[in-house]
Amino acid sequence: MQVSVETTSNIERRMTIGVPAQEIDKAVEKRLQETARTVRMNGFRPGKVPYKVVKRRFGDSVRQEVVGEVMRDSYVKALEESDVSPAGWPRFEPKTMEEGKDLEFVAIFEVLPEIELGDLSKIEVEKMVAEVTDKDIDKMIDNLRRQQATMKEVKRKSKNKDTVTIDFKGYIDGEAFEGGEAQDHRLELGSGQMIPGFEKGIVGAKAGEDIEVEVTFPEDYHNEDLKGKPAKFEISVKKVEEAQLPELNEEFFQRFGIEADSEEAFREEVKKNMERELKQAMSAKVKNDVVDGLLETTEVEVPQALIDQEIDRLRNDAVQRFGGQMDPQQLPKEIFQDQASRRVKTGLLFQEIVKANDLKADDEKVDEKIREIASTYEQPEEVVTHFNSNPEQKAQIESVVLEDAVVDFVLDQAKVKENKAKYDDVIQAAQQQRG
Template sequence: MQVTETKAEGLTREIEIVVPASDLEARLQTRLFEAKDKVQLKGFRPGKVPVSHLRKMYGKSMMAEIVNQILNETPGSVIADRKERAAMRPEIGMTEDEGEAEKVLNGETDFKFTLSYETLPDFEVKDSSGIKIERPIVEVSDEEVAEQVERIAENARTYEDKDGAAEKGDKVIVDFVGKIDGEAFEGGSAEDSELVIGSGRFIPGFEEQLIGVEKGSDKTVEVTFPENYGAEHLAGKAATFDVKVKTVQAPTETAIDDEMAKKLGLESLEKLNEVVRDQIQSQYGMATRQKVKRQLLDALDKQYDFELPGKLVEAEFDNIWNQVQRELTENGKTFEDEDTTEEKAREEYRRLAERRVRLGLVLSEIGEKAGVQVGEEELQRALFEQMRRYPGQEQEILKMFQENPEAIQSIRAPLYEEKVVDHLLTEADVTDKTVTKEELMAEDEAETASGETASA
């Protein structure tokens, strides 16, 4: 097999490969002799079928299998021999001339094809000890825990039927039909709908008008949908709701004590407070992690600058752009609604694609040099977590991942990235800073634009 580099510009490579007809013939002869003792043909004793007869019957199909085997095996071995790493699967180019292809299958000419690919860039991993990270920390106060426990108690509150008029805090069970200009509109009707007056679940102004209603009474509620209402065909429009009150219930007293905690499956109020504190701390911890990771990725983005594989960037851009287009369509919006143009949006998202590709390559190289690995047990836990998201479809999801290496990679990649981030944080200069929960949870505009992960 002859391997000739025909193009080497930047990261782009083109390789011409020629497999001599003599090599193809030798492979075919080997296959024919292997088949000779296995093929059973009418009129011939086992193992006595002449090779020439086998060639006449199966030679072309066997040669096609040989060609496919060469196409499957050669790209990887050639690139490995060149000590290169392809950014994406190489493109294979072959003759489209049917006559030439027929000659190859008949063993009459050499088999020629080309490989086109981009290599991953070589760059030096830099010292991370100079990266400074400010880790925002929120201390969970006793007051915040108490507020959350009160909300839990409120959600666990029971209600009892009452006689008389409904008051704020009471629960009403109602049927209603919403109308605009006297016509019922889609999604505006419900039966046996439960509503706690004052909970703020319904359109502003709706709940207040139910104060004073009694069981069995009818009420016409008049409201105006907010201008920013999710359903555009209703936004800003005046509507009436014909409400039939079926039940009025008053809240029972709910003491925040050990008994309440036991009803929730915990042994004591102290344990409930502990669980709530841990949950709040976990929420803050995730937000802290996002802020820290953003600072780290921003620092790495400034540290590294190298040529990127164009097709890798293009593939990442296509993923981002398709998602943007879907979201605009689903929300019924245009680029003008977002105070931009399609041209400017493309430029912005291409920069995002370049950033993600660059950071992905940087984190991969750092992780490889640091010996970071994702264990099989970690991968299995992540896989089971994916399966839990689709109740009733667990076996189908498992089969998909078992049969699709790319799907498994979609689970492995974020796990690997997080472990590399953990490794880098042990090297970086990290200092803690106490902040308010409002400061921690505030969404950074740059954070939204640049994306949260390098592997996304």
């Protein structure tokens, strides 16, 4: 077998492989003889069909089948003998396949790119620093109570936090516009569901009143035809309801899986959860900035085979999130192309930093991460034991810790600016990056 490898780009290789005709012919003959022993043909007893008849009838298809197998086997053997690591399965292009002649074909495949890291000192990272305050806890508990609230109709003027039922119709330059009308629409005042000024204009109105509210659509509004345009809404207030908040008692605490016998104990548990969420959000924000910086400072040519693999994973994840009632392949690749490309590039860059700097997952930090995860469960020690006795799941934790080590390595060289922020700002920033 003769093998030569040509580099056609940073990530593409063309491997030309030659296989002696004798090897192909021998394999074809063996397959035809096996076929002759089992094939059934009119006029012949089973197993008694002459070889020449079998060859005339099945020779071309058997040869094509054998050549396909030989190309795959020869390619795998050639890889073992060469210093090449493909990123995915190749595309085969036969050059000569005629009977009696040596088989020659080209295997075209992608390899992992050679990465030259950019100047990490040019990366800029914003590190949002925040604490969970008593005001943040009060707001969180108020939100939790409102999630469990019952509604009571009232006859007074509406105010923020009330829920109103309204009919409305919007006009621009005196003309009604598409999508600007609704009936029996329930709206919590102050929730920010509607464009600026709409909800504020309803505050103070009673059930049975008809009002007009003038607003201006934001410049970044999703509808191009409405961006920045002034509008007038005719609104009929049909009902005003206020939330009846549940008492802070043990029954309420248990609805959120918290065993507490007092409001103080409940607040402490809420605070712990918020601090955990805040820590994760700050970490996610920093990591995202690091990834952005790496992608800006380092060019990475990505094998399409790896992107396709990641797209398949994203497709499967999407289907599972929405109930798993469809074939993932029905989801268009284009939906996931950018996200998959970013993930693959990030993975390659992180691998390069790990390899170039001999980074490893610190055992103490792995144990710390496991304990952190375990603390969210009722029986934390059982969770710790589970991770430590399950190599596959522990390896996932080690992978996360190693990613953190890469982020820390980049931060040591990057320009890091700390900005004091509020709890809500950090959570919102992290959510926007995920979205």
